[in-house]
Amino acid sequence: VxxxxxxxxxxxxxxxxxxxxxxxxxxxxxxxxxxxxxxxxxxxxxxxxxxxxxxxxxxxxxxxxxxxxxxxxxxxxxxxxxxxxxxxxxxxxxxxxxxTLAIPSFILEKVVREPCVLKENCTDFLKGEGSTPRGASPCGCRDRHLVDPGIYKMAARSFLLELLQELLDALMVDIIKHVQVLNPTD
Structure with missing residues (x-):
């Protein structure tokens, strides 16, 4: 093996x-x-x-x-x-x-992780429950967001700009050094 x-x-x-x-x-x-x-x-x-x-x-x-x-x-x-x-x-x-069912597969349905907010969010997501992850950042502002992929590009752009401004106002961070936007695409 x-x-x-x-x-x-x-x-x-x-x-x-x-x-x-x-x-x-x-x-x-x-x-x-x-x-x-x-x-x-x-x-x-x-x-x-x-x-x-x-x-x-x-x-x-x-x-x-x-x-x-x-x-x-x-x-x-x-x-x-x-x-x-x-x-x-x-x-x-x-x-x-x-x-594609190209290979035999088995999907385990029980999430086995240490108890934490991440486990709760993962479990909710896999059950199809909840739309916004639980938890908040230390500053009290929203620290993670799910964006509906069906919204138009302009709406997504506006949302990201508003979010960025909220973060900058709350955290007083250097946008070049401390901000990263992840956009999963294939």
């Missing part, structure tokens, strides 16, 4: 839980800064390959990973939360694989 994950932290988590060595995907594939040593010609030597946190894997990494797996000999188990934000790179592979 070979254990791998997209990040070093997740790979260490695999080691702690399973009691055997875990690697990043790139390390397992023998990435040296120029390319990968694992490929069709030199596949991963495993009967079972477990890839944790697969929701973080983008298209280029997944392509190299699957190129290096001999599916006639290796069973691949992809583990991850398809409800997470897509990876930083291109694609949303785990979600796409599940939605």
């Amino acid at each position: 070979v254990l791998a994950a997209q990040t070093g932290k997740a790979a260490k988590g695999l080691e702690e839980v399973r009691g055997r060595s875990g690697n990043t995907i790139q390390s397992m594939l023998g990435y040296d800064g120029n390319g990968f040593s694992r490929s069709k010609e030199n596949p991963i030597d495993a009967d079972v390959l477990v890839v944790d946190e697969f929701w973080m894997v983008d298209v280029p990494v997944a392509w190299h990973l699957f190129e290096a797996v001999d599916l006639s000999r290796t069973t691949v188990l992809l583990v991850g939360d398809h409800n997470q934000l897509p990876p930083g790179g291109h694609g949303n592979i785990l979600s796409d694989l599940i939605q």
